[in-house]
Amino acid sequence: MSTSTSNVRSRDIKTTIVNFDTPKQITITHNIVKYRYFTYELKLNEYVEFCIMFYTEQGRIATTYLKVSGEQYNQWGDDDDYIKNLIENNIDNLYSNQIGKIPTVFDAL
Numbered sequence: 266m267s268t269s270t271s272n273v274r275s276r277d278i279k280t281t282i283v284n285f286d287t288p289k290q291i292t293i294t295h296n297i298v299k300y301r302y303f304t305y306e307l308k309l310n311e312y313v314e315f316c317i318m319f320y321t322e323q324g325r326i327a328t329t330y331l332k333v334s335g336e337q338y339n340q341w342g343d344d345d346d347y348i349k350n351l352i353e354n355n356i357d358n359l360y361s362n363q364i365g366k367i368p369t370v371f372d373a374l
Contacts, residue, residue: 296321298322300319300352301318302331311334314333315330315333315348315352317329317330317331331352
């Protein structure tokens with residue numbers, strides 16, 4: 266480990282920064298209390314892409330996208346509960362896929 270010390274002039278507080286030799290992985294748990302979704306893109310008879318925003322009691326914590334195509338798109342039909350169930354049944358995967366990727370239904374399952 267390496268350390269460094271710096272002065273913060275406005276309060277004269279000394280801080281020490283410690284760098285790990287190897288990064289440490291931690292798990293952070295959020296209690297998602299609600300989500301909001303809207304149609305981001307639609308190509309009739311091919312696919313629909315939804316933007317999904319997750320919220321805790323403190324506010325929005327993540328935004329992700331879900332693309333529904335192929336057989337899942339056909340199964341949707343006119344049942345909007347299908348999309349809500351798809352989101353709610355796969356919330357862990359959708360949330361973990363939030364950075365830098367547009368998950369498809371197959372990614373989320």
